[in-house]
Amino acid sequence: MERVLEQLNGTPGVIGSLLCDLTGTVRAHAFPPLFDEKMLQETAAELADGAFALGIGNGGGDVAEFRFSEGRILVKPVADALLLLLCSRGVNSHLLALSLNVASAKLHRQPREMQEETVPLRS
């Protein structure tokens, strides 16, 4: 899983990526060290709550994109998990969509492995 996230991070403009389950548990992440585990846990918890409320991955939405003055956040449901990408504002959306589709297909192929690898982050 980490390898797929690392490959996603290789897309120009992608700063970090995170995969969490629908309860807000981080399954894997590839973020620079300045994003500590507490930040990522909080992000995953907020994401799971929001995805549930908006029905992301459950008919309510397939992809969510949030734009900020400093960057972008993309959320895509993958199998029974949620994939979040933090990108710079200047990221090429089309290139990102292609990379996201490839990563999504790879992660779809390994849902069992994802479950077995799930290890809660240290608090």
Added chain:
Amino acid sequence: MTQEAVCRERYDGFEGEVVGLPLADLIQLKGNNRFTGCISVEFGGRQGAIFFRDGDIIHAEKGKASGEEAFHLIMRWPGGRFAVHPKVTTTCHSIDKSWRHLLLESHRLMDERRDPEPASPPATTGGGKGEQQGMSGLTDRLRTIPEVTATLLIDRNGVPVGDRRPETEVLAARGFYLANLGSRLGRCLGLEEATSAILEGSREHLFIYTGKRHYLAVAATGESTPGVVEEGIRRAVAGARRGS
């Protein structure tokens, strides 16, 4: 105290190479440890200084530059030497942003230097009654976009402005929740409020744009292409601005 003085004087502290321990990691460490003092950095004969107070970065200097500009210039250096001076302080206060925000901004600026920035999104801004009137005119223009099924102005409490039909309350709730989710995720990752958000779905696409006092929500059919709809929104915003 100037950066030259910091670098000349000897203080109790730690010296090391920036290579091996990235400066960003050192700043994160000092921020988390509520450090008070100064980190002086030297690279290729150039000198810079970053001042902390209780874990917050309050000032930076690099040559004639100071504040955030100096901080970002220092962060661009690919290596060098740093020294930590716990007892050095300053009366200057040129930076108010959190160290997380500053580091993320530095990351973004470095990224943008490698990748030019695209055109800005069609966020609508303004304030008070003028904003509301301007946006009311805008919603009329938006309704002429074929793929658009509904448009709505929402106040900062999630309440639809003017139109209180049940279907508009549903759109207001989803739009408000989407905008808030963006801002909550942004806060977790050191970003500020989301300026816009898109929720692409098979049944419906939802677009939300943040104004100073209102949100603008636009719903479009799930068969439409979000980029095409957004281009229509962009044109409607431009048209409303010209018309107002």
